[in-house]
Amino acid sequence: MYLFLLVLTITTAAGFQGWRTLFNNFSVEVVGINGQQMGILQSIREIPGFLALLVIYLLFLISEHRLAALSVIFLGVGVGLTGLLPSFAGLIFTTLLMSFGFHYYETLNQSLTLQYFDYSTAPIVLGRLRAVYSATNIAIGVVIFILAKFLNYTQMFICMGGLVVVGGLWAIIQDPSDKNLPVQHKKMILRSRYWLFYALTFMAGARRQIFMAFAVFLLVKRFNFTVQEVTVLFIINNVLNYFASPLIGKAINRFGERKVLSLEYLALIFIFLTYAFTESKWVAGIMYILDFIFFNFSIAIKSYFQKIAHPKDIGPSMAVGFTINHIVAVIVPVVGGILWMTDYRIPFFMGAGMSIVSLILVQFIKNGAMVP
Template identity: 65%
Template sequence: MPDYKKERMYSYLIVLTICSAAGLQCWRTLFDNFSVNIVGLDGNHIGVLQSVREIPGFLALLVTYVILIIKEHRLSALSIIILGTGLFLTGLLPSFSGLIFTTIVMSFGFHYYETTNQSLTLQYFDKLTSPLVFSEQRKSAAAANIAVGILIFVIAPFLSYTVIYILFGCLIGAGGIWAITKNPVNKNIIPQKKQLVLKKRYWLFYFLTFMAGARRQIFMAFAVFLLVKKFEFSVQDITLLFLVNNVINFFINPLIGKFIVKYGERKLLSIEYFFLVLIFISYAFVDSKLIVGVLYVLDHIFFNFATGIKTYFQKIADPRDIASSAAVGFTINHIAAVVLPVIGGLLWMVDYKIPFLAGAFFSLISLCLVQFIRIEKQ
């Protein structure tokens, strides 16, 4: 077994990543059908909810101050408990205002875990190991998503949305409670700066992070909604699609880490953005249910390539800046995320193609800028 897997923080983060992924997968799998068929929402409502969901991500910079009060690894566990609580409450409040509240709660848990997970991974694992650790985390997340997808597919015909949300909320919360009792800390880790860090030499990291947030929101807010609204995918159809995604990603994710180690971030991200331009344009014009399903699977695969932005930053950063910069990066990532879904929802009402063509444009800009990545061979 590789040495990095013997690090206590490795198994700690793997367990919490599984909980985080399972919670988000449950929410995403049920959300569009729950909001359309039970709550009766339309595109503009979805845009508002997706923007609300990203507010906690926009406030991720506050993690820098929260870890002055609570240790970073404990904040990770507490975030998972909050995520579980948000899920638990979702089915109990089937209204637009109820969804706004529960979405914020769930999202605080998810985004604060993602921020601390990125920070702890980059702190505890070196530049050659961190791509492999991120890939293992994504592989574990894919396995969790497969399990959640199968479970929802089996129980959806028999249980109400409320019961399913309560069931998964309890399971996720239990994982967080387990973790909060553990102490995986290595006291030899480089101490982190306890204030916000913004440096000119990190400009490309900031820009790529911002653009990734913009493109991700179009994918998150409108891709599944397109499948449900235009192509009439059922909850079982969406669950099967997620299942296919995660089976593929389970096998592909370890290869992404190895690709980064061997070829570097510039090549990986160039491949991602080139194909995303084509995928987003295709979203706007296809009329085939099968083809749009394939596009969604490909989109989901390339989403994993964003690991390259994190590992690129590790290679150019002062090790003491990791925790603060992870928080700042998440906030930058979510600047567009808070605004775009609302604007995109309004544009959707004009023509559903517009948000996807914007995604193609954002991906083209990222493809050009990623060519500025310059890293000495490790």
């Protein structure tokens, strides 16, 4: 299972990082979208995450590992078609297709990891997979930086998408499953004792959308970052995260989820406020790098849930968690995009406020369990 998830993580990283690196510049330079349209696109991108709950019912028809492989294939097709449909409507269609693949794979990836690895091993595995994800992002960033001089956007999207499809086709004929593991519930699971996991997941989804929808858009729209400069930032991010992600997993085991998440949310308050007030291109770029690093601390939410969850609840709960994560995520980019048109700083004030709420919530975690 580790090898299976490793290959699909590399494949998914290649596709999503390639798409994300090119998307903002392609949208602005070729399609010519504005801030409000970007907000709409980012909200549409999160609809499949909101519908991640449907994964539970798809498992009646197909096994978890094969659905994971099929999801990666959808991701690749969506990425490959992006450059072929250079219009706002085209971006809506390809973003939806890509996003269904990405979000469904991420749901199943988390489920399989928490099922197949124990309490102390799971944070390490999650950290290692994040490190491999980052290493792949570095490679893709270097490739795009070079290819941008020779290929147009359409050709680069096709190359990235084709690579992902090949990885998904390999995975769909593999069988890494263990028949001795507890059979997962194939129904929606909502339990009151998981309330803190739901609340932290909800806030993380809302806050993350500020980062995903507006951080790079800020760099491109306000500070005129080129596609090469955005790619350099991605490479720096992933070099740092290659080394940092395994350390985060170890830190969770050593210090506990409460301290790790508290550090994340304190840092994010500062980062979002700096986004709002800085006039420096390079300060904004540094904040983006820090933002990217602290994003990986969110694996502590998953390891916390593993410690309080019944083993049979993990699969459906990951699907429910993804849906909860995307309830506000569908709304935030649209609202943020409208507010951006009034003052670009407002979405980042929203992000700081969300981080404060998360910081308060995380104080209810104590030694991997909720405070009585």
